[in-house]
Amino acid sequence: MKYRRVGNSGINVSEIGLGSWLTYGTASEQAAADACIQQAFESGINFFDTANAYNNGAGEEALGSALRPYNRSSYVLSTKVFFPMGEGPNDRGLSRKHIIEQCDASLKRLGVDYIDIYFCHRYDDQTPTEETLRTLDDLTRQGKILYAGVSEWSSSQISEAARIRDRHNLYPLISNQPIYNMFERYIENEVLEVSHSEGIGQIVFSPLAQGILTGKYKPGKNIPQNSRAANNHVNGVINSYLRDDVLSCVQELDNVAKELNLSLAQLSLAWVLRHKGVSSALIGASRPEQIIENVKAVEVELKSDVLEEIENILAKIKDFAPLR
Template identity: 70%
Template sequence: MKYRNIGKSGLKVSELGLGSWLTYGNSVNNQTADSCIKKAFELGINFFDTANAYETGKAEEVLGESLKDYRRSSYVVATKVFFPMGTGPNDRGLSRKHIIEQCDASLKRLGLDYIDLYQCHRFDEEVPVEETLLAMDDLVKQGKVLYTGVSEWSAAQIEKAVGIGKELRLHPLISNQPIYNMIERYIEDEVLSTSEQLGLGQLVFSPLAQGVLTGKYKPGTTIPDNSRAANDSTNMVINSYMREDVLQTVQKLDTVAKKNDLTLTQLSLAWILRQPGVSSAIIGASRTEQIEENVKAVDAELTIDTLEEIETILDTIKNFHPAR
């Protein structure tokens, strides 16, 4: 495994992280989740991502239970706050009340004394950015949080927040967590360059497009019964990728992978890690074998010719905008 700093911070995370969105606490039983988390740690993954909203706290509980066997300083846990955790008017968003209360709740579920990285899961149009940043900063001062970041914020939102943070002399944001893969590339327009300039690293999620970039879904065929796309509880995102032109493009990418003695999964991850602004790519796993395959991507080196070939193939779907 190789490690990178998150942005300009001193915090080092594995180039691949293990996430728990749509898996742990839901479609993957706890025993399997525990095996995957432990296999990831064994293979050098030190970065584990979750959120309070993932299965209304269950994912945090599963992760915390698995990590309790390891020395606290040996891993990095990121969790997030924003989405509803109840039916009350203050049970959501980025108000000071919700942030403080949910941090305490996450710490309890995780069984930790502090959270390494606490991120604003989305931007909140209803709350002043100053209120949000001051609440996050207070958590750092209290020792409940070591670093703070955001997720799926636009370049303009990131720039505004960093400017306010400097003005108020707050601990700086170090991360943004956006979706990024060969199919969905919006961060290349502004987010990557703005973040690099301001010192934030990208912790990208869905690097394999919810499994589409593994090649398991073929154009002109039915969806496999045991796949994520066939599961009503996990297919809300993947269905946006299930277009014939996208699946045909994926098959062409698979040919490139084979020419380079890589699996399509490894090629897709290596392509993401070529970006210096990416600190880690967050994978999901329901089997330990998936993690063993994925980690080999950190040693894959893509030549200029290979990258150009990939770009030519991806050019056919460059205007892809998934329905979210």
């Protein structure tokens, strides 16, 4: 495993991190969570990500339970706040009330004394950004969180946060958590540049486009049984990828991977990690073997001719925009 600093902070995370979105949170999945986290530690992964909204808190409980046997100082744990956690008008967003209440609830569900990186899961246009940042600063000073970050914030929102930070001498944000993969590249336009200038690293989710970039879905073929796309409860945006032109490009990318003696997942993760502004790429795993395969991507360095070939393939669907 290799490790990178998160932005300008001093904390180091594994280039491959383990997320728990749509993966852990039911009693039947606890054994899978335990096995995957054991394999993650054996593979050198030290970064684990979840959110209070995943399965309405059950995702945090499952991850916390699976991490309990391990020394707290041996891993970096992140969770998030923003999405509704109840029916009340204050049970959502980034108000001081909601953040403080949910931070305490997350600590209890996770069974830990502190959260390493606490993310604002989205931007809240109903709450002054200064209120949100002051609350995160207070939680940091209290030791409940060590660092703060945001998720899917735009370049202008990140710049606004930086101005408020400087004006009030607040603890800085160290990370943004955006979606980033070969099909969803909006952060390349402005977010990466602004984040770099403000000392913010990217911890990206969905680097394999919810499994599309594993090659399991074929153009003109039926959706595999037991795959995410076959599960109406969790397939979500993945259905927008299931177009023959997109899947044909995936097959071409798979051919590139095979020429390099890589799996398509390894090629896709190495492509994401090619950018030094990316601190870590979050994978999901329901089986330890998936982790064993994916972590090999950190050893792959894609040469310029391969990157050019990938760009030529992706250019065939340059107007494709997944629904999310």
